[in-house]
Amino acid sequence: MTTLQRFDVGARLSEMAIHNGTVYLAGQVPDDTTQDIHGQTAQVLAMVDRLLERAGSDKSRLLMVQIFLPDLADFSGMNAVWDAWVSPGHAPPRATVQARLARPDWKIEIVATAAVR
Numbered sequence: 001m002t003t004l005q006r007f008d009v010g011a012r013l014s015e016m017a018i019h020n021g022t023v024y025l026a027g028q029v030p031d032d033t034t035q036d037i038h039g040q041t042a043q044v045l046a047m048v049d050r051l052l053e054r055a056g057s058d059k060s061r062l063l064m065v066q067i068f069l070p071d072l073a074d075f076s077g078m079n080a081v082w083d084a085w086v087s088p089g090h091a092p093p094r095a096t097v098q099a100r101l102a103r104p105d106w107k108i109e110i111v112a113t114a115a116v117r
Helices: 037-055 072-085
Strands: 004-009 014-019 022-025 062-069 094-098 109-115
Touching: 004 037, 014 037, 022 037, 037 072, 037 109, 062 072, 072 094
Parallel strands: 062 094
Antiparallel strands: 004 014, 014 022, 022 109, 062 109
16 A cells, blocks of 8 residues: 655645655745746745655656746746756656636746655
């Protein structure tokens, strides 16, 4: 039987789950919504880093990333921050889509899946 671990479990969702050597992150959104797409992207990627570290993983072990942007005009700004963050030689499969997010002041939401070390 395999183990399932959930982290930061709330009434509606868990922040992260680990099962069979794979870590699944809930959608990560910025805390400081006064920032532009560069600042919000950096915040969210830092959240991803922290969660992956807690799980015993890191960004070089990402298996899939989904990025949601309400405004595709932010695509190049988001990519500038992403390109500086992603591990060279370890860019994961990724999808970026336009989507209305739950709060209008969020400029980005990121969902990630990674292998645990």
